[in-house]
Amino acid sequence: MRRPITPSAHGTIGTPAPMMRGLSRTCGRGGVTLDDTQEARSMTIEKVTMAEVAAKAGVSRSAVSRYFTPGASVSKKTAEKVRLAAEALGFRPNILARSLITGQSRIIGLVIAYLENYFYPEVLEKLSKALQERGYHVLVFMSSQGSETVDDVIQEILDYQVAGLVTASVSLSSELSTRCAALGVPVVLFNRAQDGKGVTCVTSDNADGGRQVARLFTAAGHRRIAYVAGWEQASTQRDREAGFLQGLAEAGQTLFARAVGNYEAAAAKAAARQLFAGKSEAERPDAVFVANDHMAFVVMDVLRFELGLKVPGDVSVVGFDDVPPAAWPAYDLTTVRQDAETMVARTVERLLAQIETPAEASSEPIRMPAPLVLRGSARIPEGWSPPEPEPPQEI
Amino acid sequence: MRRPITPSAHGTIGTPAPMMRGLSRTCGRGGVTLDDTQEARSMTIEKVTMAEVAAKAGVSRSAVSRYFTPGASVSKKTAEKVRLAAEALGFRPNILARSLITGQSRIIGLVIAYLENYFYPEVLEKLSKALQERGYHVLVFMSSQGSETVDDVIQEILDYQVAGLVTASVSLSSELSTRCAALGVPVVLFNRAQDGKGVTCVTSDNADGGRQVARLFTAAGHRRIAYVAGWEQASTQRDREAGFLQGLAEAGQTLFARAVGNYEAAAAKAAARQLFAGKSEAERPDAVFVANDHMAFVVMDVLRFELGLKVPGDVSVVGFDDVPPAAWPAYDLTTVRQDAETMVARTVERLLAQIETPAEASSEPIRMPAPLVLRGSARIPEGWSPPEPEPPQEI
DNA sequence: GAGATTTTTGCAAGCGAGTGCAATTTTGAA
DNA sequence: TTCAAAATTGCACTCGCTTGCAAAAATCTC
Numbered sequence: 001m002r003r004p005i006t007p008s009a010h011g012t013i014g015t016p017a018p019m020m021r022g023l024s025r026t027c028g029r030g031g032v033t034l035d036d037t038q039e040a041r042s043m044t045i046e047k048v049t050m051a052e053v054a055a056k057a058g059v060s061r062s063a064v065s066r067y068f069t070p071g072a073s074v075s076k077k078t079a080e081k082v083r084l085a086a087e088a089l090g091f092r093p094n095i096l097a098r099s100l101i102t103g104q105s106r107i108i109g110l111v112i113a114y115l116e117n118y119f120y121p122e123v124l125e126k127l128s129k130a131l132q133e134r135g136y137h138v139l140v141f142m143s144s145q146g147s148e149t150v151d152d153v154i155q156e157i158l159d160y161q162v163a164g165l166v167t168a169s170v171s172l173s174s175e176l177s178t179r180c181a182a183l184g185v186p187v188v189l190f191n192r193a194q195d196g197k198g199v200t201c202v203t204s205d206n207a208d209g210g211r212q213v214a215r216l217f218t219a220a221g222h223r224r225i226a227y228v229a230g231w232e233q234a235s236t237q238r239d240r241e242a243g244f245l246q247g248l249a250e251a252g253q254t255l256f257a258r259a260v261g262n263y264e265a266a267a268a269k270a271a272a273r274q275l276f277a278g279k280s281e282a283e284r285p286d287a288v289f290v291a292n293d294h295m296a297f298v299v300m301d302v303l304r305f306e307l308g309l310k311v312p313g314d315v316s317v318v319g320f321d322d323v324p325p326a327a328w329p330a331y332d333l334t335t336v337r338q339d340a341e342t343m344v345a346r347t348v349e350r351l352l353a354q355i356e357t358p359a360e361a362s363s364e365p366i367r368m369p370a371p372l373v374l375r376g377s378a379r380i381p382e383g384w385s386p387p388e389p390e391p392p393q394e395i
Numbered sequence: 396m397r398r399p400i401t402p403s404a405h406g407t408i409g410t411p412a413p414m415m416r417g418l419s420r421t422c423g424r425g426g427v428t429l430d431d432t433q434e435a436r437s438m439t440i441e442k443v444t445m446a447e448v449a450a451k452a453g454v455s456r457s458a459v460s461r462y463f464t465p466g467a468s469v470s471k472k473t474a475e476k477v478r479l480a481a482e483a484l485g486f487r488p489n490i491l492a493r494s495l496i497t498g499q500s501r502i503i504g505l506v507i508a509y510l511e512n513y514f515y516p517e518v519l520e521k522l523s524k525a526l527q528e529r530g531y532h533v534l535v536f537m538s539s540q541g542s543e544t545v546d547d548v549i550q551e552i553l554d555y556q557v558a559g560l561v562t563a564s565v566s567l568s569s570e571l572s573t574r575c576a577a578l579g580v581p582v583v584l585f586n587r588a589q590d591g592k593g594v595t596c597v598t599s600d601n602a603d604g605g606r607q608v609a610r611l612f613t614a615a616g617h618r619r620i621a622y623v624a625g626w627e628q629a630s631t632q633r634d635r636e637a638g639f640l641q642g643l644a645e646a647g648q649t650l651f652a653r654a655v656g657n658y659e660a661a662a663a664k665a666a667a668r669q670l671f672a673g674k675s676e677a678e679r680p681d682a683v684f685v686a687n688d689h690m691a692f693v694v695m696d697v698l699r700f701e702l703g704l705k706v707p708g709d710v711s712v713v714g715f716d717d718v719p720p721a722a723w724p725a726y727d728l729t730t731v732r733q734d735a736e737t738m739v740a741r742t743v744e745r746l747l748a749q750i751e752t753p754a755e756a757s758s759e760p761i762r763m764p765a766p767l768v769l770r771g772s773a774r775i776p777e778g779w780s781p782p783e784p785e786p787p788q789e790i
Numbered sequence: 791g792a793g794a795t796t797t798t799t800g801c802a803a804g805c806g807a808g809t810g811c812a813a814t815t816t817t818g819a820a
Numbered sequence: 821t822t823c824a825a826a827a828t829t830g831c832a833c834t835c836g837c838t839t840g841c842a843a844a845a846a847t848c849t850c
Contacts, residue, residue, distance in 0.1 A: 045577065045578060045579035049806055050807060051807095059830090060829065061807075061830085061831095062807095062809080062831080063829065065807060065808055066808090066828090068807090072808095072809090073827060073828060074828075075815095075828060075829085078828080078829080090574075092554050093554065093806085093807070094805090094806055095555050096556050096805095096806080096807095097805070097806035097807045097808090098806080099807095100489075100491050100807075100834095100836065101807060101808045101809085101834070101835045101836095102808070105491060107534070115517070116520075116719070118513065118516070120516075121510035121516040124510060124519075125509070128535050128536070132536065138534070139532055140519070141523070142523045142524050155487065159489070160490050160491065160532070161490070161491050179485075182440070183440060300725075304724070306724075324511070325720060329701075331725060442836090445836065446836080446837095454799080454800085455799065456800085456836090456838095457799070457800055458798085458800080460836095461798090463837095464838075468798060468799090469798075469799090470797075470798060470799085470846090488836085488837070489837070491835095492837040492838090493837055494837095495806065495807090496805050496836090496837060496838045
């Protein structure tokens with residue numbers, strides 16, 4: 001049973017706060033020992049609430065609340081009074097309090113595994129900007145793909161009552177995705193494909209990308225074609241490889257050699273050595289498709305600087321992602337583009353649709369084209385258009 | 396005037412929820428036409444609250460709350476009852492509600508300007524991990540250094556009742572820093588120096604770094620030494636340049652040429668051309684200090700691939716930051732190291748000290764050593780230790 | 791084992807803001 | 821001008837959780 005609380009009109013609200021607001025600093029006793037730190041310390045923390053604004057404006061709390069709520073009904077007169085009072089007091093609504101009642105923050109959780117692969121900083125930056133524009137913000141969680149960790153981390157995220165969840169290059173246990181669904185939190189898997197009710201996957205057409213690389217290699221006359229694989233559990237790895245193999249098969253070839261780089265620099269280095277070190281020309285590949293750019297750079301470095309091979313003279317190298325350094329002249333890496341900009345745009349679009357109008361939102365996977373970007377690290381077959389001088393776009 | 400935007404779908408939130416809580420899912424009519432999407436859609440969002448746990452455990456809400464509050468007093472018996480009930484119901488406390496009361500979330504706001512400079516992804520990753528370990532999380536805000544934007548963005552951050560604020564390579568208007576102080580929100584400026592009450596600055600010793608580069612160049616016998624400046628308003632730019640000039644002066648030299656790269660790739664490219672293009676050997680610099688690695692790569696690219704100059708044969712190039720690509724053999728860039736790991740560690744340390752024990756926390760600036768990393772892009776003076784083969788650390 | 795402590799526990803009052811409902815005011819139409 | 825319809829306003833309850841306080845239970849002391 002709850003007793004009605006009668007607000008005493010002239011209420012002393014908290015205890016002493018209101019009266020000392022703003023005029024509290026230790027009234028300048030030019031004390032010798034009162035250093036800056038001390039002063040800062042004794043400053044009252046001022047928090048302005050709606051109640052105070054309402055009082056100052058001479059309206060009810062509801063009016064103030066409505067003023068700050070877009071679609072709500074407030075008269076011009078009231079609005080103006082509130083605006084003035086709020087401005088004078090420097091009031092800003094407490095998002096947490098609002099979220100408590102609406103049951104939803106405007107926070108999007110982002111789980112991301114690593115930022116060493118420069119595809120992800122790009123994604124993060126664009127995602128954050130795009131969401132910011134729509135009034136949402138990104139809460140970041142780093143988590144490597146130990147599945148236990150991921151689940152824990154996602155639990156933590158959910159504790160923040162996030163409005164949505166994006167996982168970049170990290171997949172979700174089906175238990176967790178069920179849980180998110182039950183909580184009404186839409187999930188987008190970015191750059192990972194995965195079955196699962198409700199979650200939306202945004203990927204590029206990895207298989208097709210792989211296939212195109214195979215076509216490039218075979219058309220260029222390569223006969224000893226190798227592959228450096230990414231992390232075997234990743235859908236991107238599987239799809240890229242599958243497409244690549246299929247492309248080779250279409251040209252009547254099979255893989256000459258394979259090593260696993262795990263999407264990691266160290267492992268990629270080892271993989272490159274395994275494929276190339278101490279081998280005669282006939283024993284080593286004459287072309288290698290590396291499952292992402294991040295590893296491709298390492299492979300190129302080993303080839304050129306450790307083994308003294310020419311790229312593409314002795315070996316053609318192709319990567320995947322088209323991260324910015326791929327365009328740097330020192331690498332000039334032929335690669336398959338994943339357009340971060342567009343992938344992010346679609347991600348945001350879908351996520352917000354699911355948040356704001358769940359009833360009519362789709363959860364079909366989104367797959368983007370993955371065009372081959374011809375540059376100088378792979379031999380170009382006769383008749384193919386040569387690498388255009390890169391439009392005068394800035395590096 | 397900027398009003399917060401509330402999700403349009405006000406309607407359904409507060410109405411029927413409570414009564415249908417938990418027992419609602421469409422009692423499995425295995426209907427043929429009920430596809431996954433439909434089912435997911437009609438699922439009620441289940442939220443478990445403390446009250447429910449309390450009821451199930453046969454204790455009061457307070458008991459449950461205390462069970463989830465570290466230092467609180469709960470008997471073993473009660474704790475066990477609560478644990479069981481909570482587990483059975485899958486209960487997790489709502490962080491937002493907690494924050495509303497404690498007046499402080501465990502969220503740290505991070506304002507960051509750009510991720511193209513690969514120093515920052517490193518910082519972000521490490522910062523996020525370090526904070527995660529201590530139970531805090533990072534809310535990211537991208538903001539370029541238009542001062543208006545920055546202030547707006549920081550306002551938004553404050554709306555989230557963040558426990559602390561880190562700005563990376565972005566400076567703060569003094570009005571805003573005052574405001575943060577008044578709100579009791581500690582602020583750390585990462586990689587920016589700035590006077591100002593209360594805010595802590597974490598930087599490396601930029602001036603000393605610059606000075607060391609000057610010593611390297613002069614000791615190596617360079618006579619036409621140039622500088623590519625960063626964004627002129629940045630304290631890092633000013634300090635690096637000042638130290639560099641002072642180092643030159645100590646060796647009785649002055650700057651041969653200067654151009655501004657603004658810390659941007661495009662501008663750096665233009666700067667490089669301005670300094671080198673179409674000039675005879677005597678007219679162009681024989682050494683150039685570039686204010687950060689991000690620009691140094693671009694400068695090297697222009698020198699080597701556009702102008703056909705040898706590095707360090709014709710020109711020595713030195714950068715600042717020691718981002719990962721600096722160690723890539725294709726650049727092998729001599730540079731000044733800013734140790735992201737340690738800088739972040741100190742940042743976190745200080746920030747948490749200020750949050751958790753404001754009374755005894757210092758706000759002295761933190762300055763870290765900035766050692767020169769000798770690699771292959773700059774001529775090495777006789778007698779200096781040559782670039783060690785990089786310890787067998789992974790790329 | 792009684793009294794004095796010390797621990798646990800539950801009650802109820804908030805934290806700051808959103809919102810259904812009913813009362814009030816404004817606007818519109820006749 | 822008058823009355824109905826529309827727009828605005830305020831009240832009070834609510835969101836999920838923390839916490840001061842006092843009552844109740846457990847523990848200690850001699």
